[in-house]
């Protein structure tokens with residue numbers, strides 16, 4: 001494996017990629033330009049929900065490419081109508097806005113919540129509460145809402161009026177819920193913050209406080225949504241429904257798409273001209289979303305997440321019993337993590353050398369977010385390699 005890639009100087013310096021060039025993928029495996037095979041437990045950062053070369057996805061997208069690839073929101077297109085209706089039906093919410101990424105979905109959620117509050121609740125309510133340790137994206141508003149200072153450095157002045165409250169702390173949230181709060185934004189399972197699930201009582205209390213104080217509750221399910229935890233939406237497992245849910249990543253299984261789904265009350269905040277996205281609802285991304293949603297519900301992918309997620313968790317706990325350096329195993333479905341008592345960067349690079357793709361989440365945490373199509377034999381193989389890596393840790 002070389003350490004530099006020919007042509008890498010053409011990029012701005014904001015990423016630090018591992019030195020391989022991905023050439024293709026088949027099933028749960030990826031191949032680089034030199035023909036090396038890698039078992040994928042990263043899935044393009046919880047995005048390639050159906051692995052690679054998933055036949056129904058290829059066929060549907062190829063057929064759509066033959067027809068047309070873009071038409072703007074000046075007109076309707078059938079794939080976006082179908083995808084919107086599926087999201088409405090599955091979410092129990094009422095109306096969809098499509099965009100192109102998680103950050104854009106969260107921007108749309110914040111704008112919708114703000115405009116609804118200004119028009120229908122009280123324009124003096126201006127504050128946003130988000131969680132410490134959260135991650136909501138890299139635009140100025142979403143990076144400001146992100147409750148981790150390392151993402152803020154060098155970007156001041158940030159978007160105003162954001163208060164960071166401790167995750168899973170009901171008393172702290174109560175104290176932060178002053179009369180001027182308009183929006184509460186929570187990831188039901190914090191992804192970039194180390195795979196930390198919300199407690200049920202916390203989300204229930206959050207919902208109650210939002211109802212009592214006319215605050216819009218946004219769940220950011222960009223990483224934990226779309227089957228990742230074993231239900232289409234993670235909030236289903238908590239029995240707590242948000243006013244708006246934001247989605248991206250797995251929704252397109254690798255095709256570019258983001259979305260918010262809102263209830264009809266808060267949905268009133270948008271009227272023609274108030275928000276837009278040129279590519280939003282693009283027929284390629286929404287064709288992919290239709291395949292993904294059908295695969296989750298009708299092709300057994302959700303069942304696979306439940307089954308393989310439970311198996312992976314058991315296997316990770318066995319490693320924890322074997323190695324005291326693993327101080328925690330946590331997560332839901334196929335969004336799992338181990339926390340170690342030292343930085344994990346050598347595990348990530350060591351795994352790649354052994355043809356296994358892994359990703360960290362913070363310095364001490366290895367997360368496991370494979371394709372939702374992962375199989376038992378893939379998990380066994382991954383665990384075997386991880387065991388060897390941790391033995392040398």
Ligand SMILES: Cc1ncc(COP(=O)(O)O)c(C=O)c1O
Nearest residue numbers: 101102103135136137191222223
């Ligand atoms: C919970 C959450 N929200 C928002 C984002 C931003 O998504 P994107 O990178 O598509 O803008 C991410 C990305 O990791 C995420 O995990």
